[in-house]
Amino acid sequence: MSWIRLSLIFLLLCLYHSVGMCGMVCGHAPEEIERLGERMYREGILPDGSPMKAVIQGDIEVDGTMFSCASCHLRSGLGTLEGTVVSRPVNGAKLYRPYSLASPEVKPKWRRVPGWMQWTTERPAYDDDSLAMAIWTGIDPAGHRLNPVMPRYNLDDCDMEILVQYLKHLNVDYSPGVNATTMILATVFSDGVDKEKLDTMLKVLEAIVHDRNTQGRQQEARAKGGPFFRQRRYSAYRRFRLVKWHLTGPREKWEQQLERYYAQDKPFALVAGMVKGTWEPVHRFCEKNRLPAILPITDLPVISKRDWYTLYFSKGIYQEAAAAARWEIRKHGQPEHGKGREVQVVFKGSSAIAAAKGVDDTYQLLLHREVPVLYLEQGDQSFWRHVFESYDVVFVWLEQQDMETLAKVMETWHGPLPRLYLSYTLSGDAAFDSPFTREGVRIAYPYRLPAKERIYIAPVVNWLKVRKISTSYPRVAAKVYYIGWLLTGVLRMMSTDFYRDYLLDVIDMMNDEVYALAVYPRMSFGPGQRYGVKGCYVCRPAPGGKLADCSQWVIH
């Protein structure tokens, strides 16, 4: 009896010991492995803080400061196709299963294809050892040599084990928000936004969802019985379900409301969206929950070099101001001494302070100095006379309702006028009133020039007509229409790889867009690029709301 008891104790001890050690790699706990592995994968930095070292093309020494695994295989690990080079998926779900580039239904059903005739795109499943061997030597489990542009990494055993464990657990399970039939998308809006703009956004989104879901029966039938592309294309089809998150009350309460909505219905991504003021609360929420937000309609995005989960159309009014500053610097260079200085005027408490930051950042970058900001409190004509007398260049970041005093002063001002810059988004139609059509006034204009815009927006207007949507805000409609167009293509590219990070990776890898987005001349993302439209025109406001003497699309 006692030996049975002893055996049981021994077994329990073994079990306890194995559970305690479970997941430990070289003394690192699982959470630590994920953090260290992520840093190796994304930043090319080893656990000791030094860069990973590798060799490509036989003799090119590279290290983690130049590029990392994620540069080619992307953040999601699902890989990419660029030019002539294919980077294969390296997420756990794909690595630890046999891989074939061909769809299962088109592969020969007859006898096994002999090894020497097999495509190099076929391989058996990796295990931990064969994966480490591939990273060290560039030989896959089928014995194929990987493309020599794939780095052969010089890692010690512990570092290799950390990287292998990270890859093994990278995007193994689908992200929330997708089931076998449906993908949930959410849109966020708040109190205080223009009612008609909001209405336009919601109606266009609903029309996109309706269009998508009417294909449902056909797509699902093809997924079951279609001759080709069943698994890769048609089985990837999901109906859309749109949920609306309405934020109310003060902005400080928005986070709680977002958390509550998120707990009820976890979406795969946020699409469009419109809130009063800056998008920041939603932006932070998305970063925290690793939730993609696709192209919110906002002029006040968060300007960040590191954040990843929100894709914006542009940097909004920050970008208009930065373009005006760049144009001024390139055109006129450093101001002469004496009077020659720049100033910015912002209405106190206004969100236009974002524009002032755009000018400031640009001057800091190009001329290593700040541009002071004067805060306008109320209509004070002497304020403007002082500004005109004292400065060569005035960046005026005022909203339409705050332009009246400035217009009055300009009407009666007969002295030399400083170079005056306005923002189309902020000042709107007020920028075209007669006092501002004088020589020396310039406006940053963020859209396609009107003659071209009319041509590009016509198909969108027709699309709206067919769906019986009328609006005074065709630009809002065109932006949301573009989101629908983009989602259709991107989801087709994603196939059944429903990972949130991959959604963003695929958008990053899209071709530059020059026609489907009616309101901007060019939009392009790229890995880590989070603002699609990067430029702006600088024009002279002319009577009748026209633009004259427009610059090229200012990007530098």
Place this chain on the structure above:
Amino acid sequence: MKRLVRFARWSFLLAVAVALSNHPSYGASSYKRQVAQYRVPQLKLVNQKGEEVEINGLLEGPRPVILQFVYCTCTTICPVLSAVFSNFQRKFACEKTGPHDLALDERECELAKRYRLVSVTIDPEHDRPEVLAAYLARYRAGPHWEFLTGSRRSVDAVMRAFDAYVPDKMSHYPLTFIHAGGKAPWIRLFGFMSTADLVREYKAAIKGVKAK
């Protein structure tokens, strides 16, 4: 019967072709080389310091030039191309030993040491001078390496001049161009190269001979 034999023969040839096409010779240098004449347009681009640069003066001057088209957020192709530049800077040495036909004499050595590496971005909207400077720092670029950007129109014109135009940055391909300076023709190299390949091609261009 004849038909059957013909069918069997074609099937065999097809099988051999498939088998061969499935086993690319990775590891061996697989780039293609062409000699070409290009007319560099007269326009200005901006370098990583924000300075304007006359592109034809830079590329067709007396100094030897090696040129690539890349962009800073590129995933696969450009990191490899830029790493070759980075390694070339460190590994190019004008030793007078080596294959007989590539041994440089005194005058050729003097010329070869004055090389200039030029990268031109194909994503000018994103790749502003400050972004180029950060990219060059990552690749430990020395003073011989310039990275240029400009307006979309100017960058397109340069790409077209080198028969390297792509309407979209995602569809680009690995190209390296070598010009030995003066009136020498351009050497167009398509594909990925090792550092040794580039050094060999560069020396061959300086000597005015074919490298392989």
